[in-house]
Amino acid sequence: MNSQTPAEILLPYQRRWLADQSQVKVIEKSRRIGLTWTEAGERALGAATAGRAGMDGWYIGYNKDMALEFIEAAAGWARRFNQAGKELEEIAIEDERADILAYRIRFASGHKIVALSSRPSNLRGKSGCAVIDEAAFHEDLPGLLKAALAFTMWGGLVRVISTHNGADSAFNELVNEIRAGRVPYSLHRTTFDDALADGLYKKICQYRGIEWTETGEREWRQQIIDFYGENADEELFCVPRASSGTYLSSILIEARMRDGVPVLRYEPRAEFAARSEAERHSEIEAWCEENLAGVLAGLDPSLASCFGEDFGRSGDITVIWPLQIGSDLMRRTPFIVELRNVPFRNQEQILFYIADRLPRLIGGAMDARGNGQYLAETAADRYGARIAQVMLSEAWYRENMPRYKAAFEDNTITIPKDADVLWDHRGIVLERGVAKIAERRAGRDGKGRHGDSAIAGALAYFASREGGREIAYTPVARERFARSGRGY
Structure with missing residues (x-):
């Protein structure tokens, strides 16, 4: 067999894993998508490399079968590289407590x-790369880490690989x-559908010597989901079970609340939208001068500022x-503004x-x-690259909430x-x-709310992080916008 590196034969999600050289x-992954096999290849390549550029690999599974499977996979990769120095062997090594059954491959590199x-004590005094596989199922993941x-x-290096094992597992806590x-670690996520999109079933067809078809892939996908049944979300789609309920407790939210922070609300009269643009502009300007000018003038000019905005027009606010x-x-909130039934231009x-x-x-996130x-x-x-135009999605919530x-x-x-604000959060x-x-609920005034201030707060916090590289404040060139009819 010709010598090939892992990157030359792996699928895109496997290559992305290898390309990330974070310490x-x-x-978090679906079952049986070849991630452990991929890592075995990387460890074989690392161990086969002589000198300081190479390193020992230490694999920790939660049972003997996993250990043997990893060592056999690494040996297979080593044969691909034509680098293996000795046969696979089973040895007994000692620590201060007891003999530990271990599997080992020695390389000519040393x-x-x-x-x-x-x-956890098995890793003491060692160096190289530690691979903790199916981390969610270890009895003492914090100790291992x-x-x-x-x-x-x-x-x-440290590599942590796992499917989920409940919302309360130490692995899910690590992911969160x-x-x-x-913690400054790199996080990857590959669901069953992610792997399929990257060609997993095509690779399986190639391995089995059968023709790939779109119908065949769709039927195979459903067979796998049916096999896992009620556990499919956790086993295949990276959703830890029993993970439902309130996200922020009232006690926690109220502990961060401060008296004297104004919530400025504006809802125009029903006939407002029918008035001329000049009349609407004049009324909004007067409201801003009366309600916003003072709180804005009171902001600390030495501090960096940012904002978040959740949009609504007639239903939401x-x-x-x-x-x-x-x-x-x-991050201190000086005030917030809520607008209900305000036309676009006046917003x-x-x-x-x-x-x-x-x-x-x-920065701002909108x-x-x-x-x-x-x-x-x-x-x-108006403000350039400082504004993040956020398409709120499940992926955005997963990463930022x-x-x-x-x-x-x-x-x-x-x-x-x-x-x-408490109700929304x-x-x-x-x-x-x-x-x-959650679904729309009535607010304090009996009108519908859909977590609007919670989303705006999360967007503001996102802007405070994304704008972490401070940009010197430059006054906007109002003349340009005055010429465009937006001289606010």
């Missing part, structure tokens, strides 16, 4: 791959810690949520009135779904003390492992 990387049991992370002090930005970022990295007028006066504006795309685009035209929650848990954000629920907004 610590983690993947490096080795060893499979160990999942006792603690021991493995010592590898990184001398340039070693990464998403929240609390628009919420504009500014933040100022202190030298202690605390633009109010947004620009606020954003033009936010000191040292580093809901760009549906009709909100208009306002997000005009803001990006854990970070917003972490701000509450770590006491790095303050929000207004307001019943509707209590409306964030876990559905299939992802934090989302």
Whole structure:
């Protein structure tokens, strides 16, 4: 067989895993998509490389069969590379407590791959790359990680691979810690459908010597889902089971609320939309001067500012949520604005009135779904790359809501003390492992709300992170917008 590197024969999601050379990387994955096999190839290549460029590999599965399977996979890769120095062997090694059954491949380079049991002490005093496979099923994953992370002090690597095993598992906690930005590890996610999209079934057909067809793939996919039954979400689609319920507790939300932070609400009279544009502009300008000028003038000019915006027109409300970022990295809310039944152009007028006066504006994140795309685009035209036009989706919620929650848990954000703001944040629920907004509910005034301020707050926090590389505040050239008829 011709010598080939892993990258030359693997599928795109496997190549992406190999291409990521972070010291610590983690993947939540579907079963049987070849990730462990891929990692075995990487470890074989690393062990076959002589000198400091190579390294030992230490594999930790949760049972003996997994250990043997990994070693056999690595031996298969080693034969591909034509680098293996000795036969696969079973040996007994000792520690201070007991003999540990291990499997080992020795390479001519002097490096080795060893499979160990999942006792954390097995990793003490070793170096190279630690691979923790099916991490969610280990009895002491935190202990294993603690021991493995010592590898990184001398340039070693840690690889954590697993399907899910419940929402309360240490592995799911690790995944959420990464998403929240609390630990600087790289996170990958590959569901069964992701693997299929990257050619998994075509590769299986090639291996089995059968013809690939779209119908065949669709039927095979359904067979696999039927096989796993009620466990399919967890086993195939990276959704930890029993993960439903309220995302933020009332106690946690109220602990971050502060008195004296105004929630400024504006809802025009029913006939407002029928008035001329000049009349509407004049009324909005007067409202801004009366309600916004004072709070904006009171902002600390030395602090960086950002904002989030969730858009609504007739059903939902628009919420504009500014933040100022202190030298202690605390995100403080100076005020928020809620708009109900305000025409598009007048929403633009109010947004620009606020954003033009936010000191040292580093960024904004705006809901760009549906009709909100208009306002997000005009803001990006006015303020440039500082504006993130966010298409809110399950993927966005999955990646960013854990970070917003972490701000509450770590006491790095303050929000207004307001019943509707509390109500909206209590409306964030876990559905299939992802934090989302619950169905529309009545607010304090009896009118419908759909978690609007919670979304705006999450977008504001997102903007505060994305705008972390501070951009010096430059006043907007109002003359250009005056010529376009938007001289607000």
